Amino acid sequence: MSRETLNVALAMGPGVASRIFSAGHLESLPAGLRLLNHEPMEEFSSRRSLALLAETDILLTGWNCAKVNATVLDAAPRLRHILHAGGTVKNHVDSACWARGVQVSSAAEANAIPVAEYTLAMILLANKRVLQIAGTLHREKAPVEPDGLFPDMGNYGKRVGIIAASKIGRHVIRLLKPFELEVVVADPFLTEADAQALGVASVELEELMESSDVVSLHAPALPSTLNLVNAGLIALMRTGTTFINTARGELVDQEALLARLERGELFAVLDVTTPWVLPPDSRFYSNPNVLLTPHLAGSLGTELERLAATALAEAQRISRGEPLRFPVQDEDLAFTA
Amino acid sequence: MSRETLNVALAMGPGVASRIFSAGHLESLPAGLRLLNHEPMEEFSSRRSLALLAETDILLTGWNCAKVNATVLDAAPRLRHILHAGGTVKNHVDSACWARGVQVSSAAEANAIPVAEYTLAMILLANKRVLQIAGTLHREKAPVEPDGLFPDMGNYGKRVGIIAASKIGRHVIRLLKPFELEVVVADPFLTEADAQALGVASVELEELMESSDVVSLHAPALPSTLNLVNAGLIALMRTGTTFINTARGELVDQEALLARLERGELFAVLDVTTPWVLPPDSRFYSNPNVLLTPHLAGSLGTELERLAATALAEAQRISRGEPLRFPVQDEDLAFTA
Numbered sequence: 098m099s100r101e102t103l104n105v106a107l108a109m110g111p112g113v114a115s116r117i118f119s120a121g122h123l124e125s126l127p128a129g130l131r132l133l134n135h136e137p138m139e140e141f142s143s144r145r146s147l148a149l150l151a152e153t154d155i156l157l158t159g160w161n162c163a164k165v166n167a168t169v170l171d172a173a174p175r176l177r178h179i180l181h182a183g184g185t186v187k188n189h190v191d192s193a194c195w196a197r198g199v200q201v202s203s204a205a206e207a208n209a210i211p212v213a214e215y216t217l218a219m220i221l222l223a224n225k226r227v228l229q230i231a232g233t234l235h236r237e238k239a240p241v242e243p244d245g246l247f248p249d250m251g252n253y254g255k256r257v258g259i260i261a262a263s264k265i266g267r268h269v270i271r272l273l274k275p276f277e278l279e280v281v282v283a284d285p286f287l288t289e290a291d292a293q294a295l296g297v298a299s300v301e302l303e304e305l306m307e308s309s310d311v312v313s314l315h316a317p318a319l320p321s322t323l324n325l326v327n328a329g330l331i332a333l334m335r336t337g338t339t340f341i342n343t344a345r346g347e348l349v350d351q352e353a354l355l356a357r358l359e360r361g362e363l364f365a366v367l368d369v370t371t372p373w374v375l376p377p378d379s380r381f382y383s384n385p386n387v388l389l390t391p392h393l394a395g396s397l398g399t400e401l402e403r404l405a406a407t408a409l410a411e412a413q414r415i416s417r418g419e420p421l422r423f424p425v426q427d428e429d430l431a432f433t434a
Numbered sequence: 435m436s437r438e439t440l441n442v443a444l445a446m447g448p449g450v451a452s453r454i455f456s457a458g459h460l461e462s463l464p465a466g467l468r469l470l471n472h473e474p475m476e477e478f479s480s481r482r483s484l485a486l487l488a489e490t491d492i493l494l495t496g497w498n499c500a501k502v503n504a505t506v507l508d509a510a511p512r513l514r515h516i517l518h519a520g521g522t523v524k525n526h527v528d529s530a531c532w533a534r535g536v537q538v539s540s541a542a543e544a545n546a547i548p549v550a551e552y553t554l555a556m557i558l559l560a561n562k563r564v565l566q567i568a569g570t571l572h573r574e575k576a577p578v579e580p581d582g583l584f585p586d587m588g589n590y591g592k593r594v595g596i597i598a599a600s601k602i603g604r605h606v607i608r609l610l611k612p613f614e615l616e617v618v619v620a621d622p623f624l625t626e627a628d629a630q631a632l633g634v635a636s637v638e639l640e641e642l643m644e645s646s647d648v649v650s651l652h653a654p655a656l657p658s659t660l661n662l663v664n665a666g667l668i669a670l671m672r673t674g675t676t677f678i679n680t681a682r683g684e685l686v687d688q689e690a691l692l693a694r695l696e697r698g699e700l701f702a703v704l705d706v707t708t709p710w711v712l713p714p715d716s717r718f719y720s721n722p723n724v725l726l727t728p729h730l731a732g733s734l735g736t737e738l739e740r741l742a743a744t745a746l747a748e749a750q751r752i753s754r755g756e757p758l759r760f761p762v763q764d765e766d767l768a769f770t771a
């Protein structure tokens with residue numbers, strides 16, 4: 098069956114295209130696709146944008162894309178697909194899109210991968226106490242007996258607790274498969290069948306906190322998850338536990354966490370905090386049991402190219418008449434970050 | 435088919451048993467196996483040892499085991515298997531063992547796993563420049579734009595170069611499978627068919643050095659590999675490359691490496707150096723582009739239990755009439771660490 102060529106138009110904020118498309122990425126679109134504009138639309142109201150929209154079958158969007166509302170859809174009678182080369186579509190895709198039968202896809206899965214990779218690396222280092230021992234060696238410049246410092250060190254016979262079987266949480270679980278670590282998950286929406294399919298044990302959050310050697314937080318930031326990891330839960334962690342947060346500072350009682358860190362009872366790897374940028378006098382900076390990173394676990398640098406590659410692969414599926422791999426429905430938005 | 439019960443005897447240096455057997459490990463040996471001694475033999479000449487050897491079918495050895503030579507074998511007429519709960523058997527298994535038909539097994543595969551895990555974590559952090567950026571954040575206590583510091587950061591579209599498809603090198607290759615990284619291997623003994631089976635590209639060492647974003651060394655320490663990574667090869671690495679050494683300092687020209695580190699051209703993660711313990715004034719300690727760890731990548735802490743579990747699993751296979759999973763032949767010793 099022969100298909101007509103589909104017109105792809107780009108729409109995203111200033112400077113985004115050069116970050117998500119590597120050299121040559123747009124030069125050769127797959128067969129059956131034609132790129133209408135190398136310069137992305139930054140709004141949908143100019144004469145140029147209206148002319149492009151009139152011809153667009155597939156809108157490939159990036160961060161800071163203008164809102165695709167009913168007026169924009171009126172100007173785009175051929176539009177059938179919006180493919181987002183980014184995580185959330187909340188900010189630019191209007192309910193009107195689904196109402197008119199436009200299919201939406203996002204690269205949220207691809208966006209989850211780097212966070213899971215960061216988390217995996219930190220879990221492996223935490224169980225082995227690598228960064229603590231490296232710190233001691235660099236400071237003391239003298240022989241260090243690693244298991245003299247930490248007799249419990251090692252990636253064997255340890256329990257990793259994953260809070261929330263979210264997209265990122267599930268990628269972490271997938272990446273933990275090759276290791277001899279026990280993985281437990283706390284998620285009120287995770288069914289027993291789902292847990293079995295994931296190969297993990299489903300436990301209550303309290304049990305996860307008190308029994309895990311490493312706790313990693315992967316819940317979405319929603320009104321219902323604010324302060325999810327409260328002081329009572331933080332108190333449950335055993336001495337020596339490592340707490341990893343790549344989600345949001347607002348999900349964790351920062352003061353309760355800091356108090357236990359300052360008593361030397363916990364370790365923490367924090368890619369996110371509250372406030373988002375810590376003041377210079379924050380005790381998180383100077384605590385020797387804390388590794389801080391500046392919101393770098395998500396897609397950055399070359400990883401942004403994966404977002405564009407994911408959206409372009411969706412376009413290729415459409416041109417072949419295949420279903421979207423990462424469809425997003427209107428009703429999904431309430432449950433995701 | 436019913437089998438007789440086989441007698442297992444322990445032999446290793448002082449203090450080793452308590453490190454490799456977790457509580458209860460020895461209380462319940464699998465069916466068909468009987469433990470002769472909870473207190474390991476530390477030599478093979480005492481009256482107690484001779485009495486034990488006379489009854490021993492399987493010798494389960496650990497670090498600092500006394501040499502099993504022809505005299506010991508004379509005292510152990512039933513001995514058919516030596517199972518080592520450690521890496522190399524070079525130090526305690528004599529050629530006489532194989533000559534008399536005693537089968538030998540080692541936990542070198544299990545011992546390789548933690549090194550590969552450490553390497554994987556360091557590769558993921560290196561590509562993302564995580565520790566460099568964390569260092570900047572902790573030092574400056576101010577907002578940091580990660581990809582402003584390192585535009586090339588990311589675990590996507592990067593090349594990892596593995597020097598030597600050794601046991602550890604192959605475990606690293608296995609662990610790298612789930613990631614979107616290109617893996618190339620330099621190993622003069624790796625056939626094209628082997629490389630294909632491993633899913634990697636086989637390249638010359640020079641090409642590996644000059645084209646990889648991360649170079650990780652996994653060659654065994656042999657007379658032929660001394661100074662393998664010489665000054666000429668070190669000069670080939672591009673600016674920004676991370677060099678990981680978990681093998682031996684002697685395989686690398688330390689001065690040439692340090693010179694490029696001090697020019698800020700390379701990053702290094704060094705679990706091993708020459709000398710084995712660096713003097714307090716070593717510039718490796720203070721170079722901001724170096725992460726030093728004190729020989730902790732190998733099995734330590736709870737990971738030692740994996741060595742004992744591996745040897746006990748071999749004993750179980752023997753009791754079931756199954757072949758050894760990790761047999762060691764006399765002629766293997768020349769090619770391994």
